Amino acid sequence: MGTDNEPRRIQSADRVCDILEHLRETESATVSEVADAVGLSPGTAHTYLSTLESRGFVRKHDDVYRLGLELLPYGDQVRLQNDLYRAATEEIHRLAHDSDACAHLMTEYDGRLLIFQESFGENAIGMDFHPRKRERPQSMLHCTAAGKAILAHMPDYRVAQIIETHGLASYTSSTVTDEAELAAELEQIRERGFALNDQEQMRGLRAVGAPIRYDGEHVVGAVSLSGGASNWSGERFRQELPEKVMRAANAIEVNLHSELSGTERPFV
Numbered sequence: 001m002g003t004d005n006e007p008r009r010i011q012s013a014d015r016v017c018d019i020l021e022h023l024r025e026t027e028s029a030t031v032s033e034v035a036d037a038v039g040l041s042p043g044t045a046h047t048y049l050s051t052l053e054s055r056g057f058v059r060k061h062d063d064v065y066r067l068g069l070e071l072l073p074y075g076d077q078v079r080l081q082n083d084l085y086r087a088a089t090e091e092i093h094r095l096a097h098d099s100d101a102c103a104h105l106m107t108e109y110d111g112r113l114l115i116f117q118e119s120f121g122e123n124a125i126g127m128d129f130h131p132r133k134r135e136r137p138q139s140m141l142h143c144t145a146a147g148k149a150i151l152a153h154m155p156d157y158r159v160a161q162i163i164e165t166h167g168l169a170s171y172t173s174s175t176v177t178d179e180a181e182l183a184a185e186l187e188q189i190r191e192r193g194f195a196l197n198d199q200e201q202m203r204g205l206r207a208v209g210a211p212i213r214y215d216g217e218h219v220v221g222a223v224s225l226s227g228g229a230s231n232w233s234g235e236r237f238r239q240e241l242p243e244k245v246m247r248a249a250n251a252i253e254v255n256l257h258s259e260l261s262g263t264e265r266p267f268v
Contacts, residue, residue: 015040019048020067023058028066084212084221085116087255092223093119095248099225099241100124103248106146106209107221108154111162112139113147116221124227142168142182143175145197145209146222151182152189153211153219159186174200194242195222199229206232208241210249214256223249 018038023029029037035045049065052058056070079085088105096103100121106113141147141162151159168177176182189195197207209224223245232241 023067028064030064083259087259088252091248091251092117096121099244101225101227104224108150111166143171143201145195145207146224148189148195149209149211149222150219152186171201172199172203174198193246204229206237208245210245212249212252
């Protein structure tokens, strides 16, 4: 039995969230698969799915269910209401164009990377950063440039929590999987102002990331550029692109402060 301090929960609402989350992670599922995943009888799962289908939140084809288009406006609205997204949109497009690369705006959520925006230069080589499954390396902090830029400016206790929860999985021979080695790299990132991903999440991919901070202290996200390892080497990878990314991050910080200047509302 819950205490007076615990918020009341509606089980049916929890079930709906569980179903949508399962479809997000798996991309598609049958009634029986949904029932097994969320702990419902097939009949009850079918009732939930039919209700969601009638509202457009899921769609059915050949007895397989997927997320529906009715969810799109909700995601768009979340982004448009976010201060970081509004402050960064133009800079991300400009960075992609000026660098002729794939530019990303990232933030941390629940110990993983969440992409807010991406933009492609004319000859950019992009990749899918949307994690179909939560364990995909694109969503991990320790093996991505944006993720390490964020980790480097988090309190030590928060970094420890993330490592304890998600671990330091290896995705290539270059992935840092030792906690002490990662701590040393995070210190270097703080000193130089940017992070590098040298084929640590995927062979053939390099990336550069810089943190975005609010009030000069709290890290709220990161900017990153990604491209093919064969085209990104030497001074371009370690100096030219980092300078572009850091300038973009600084411009976003200025925009963020300008947007919130003179207001009493908190950053959201």
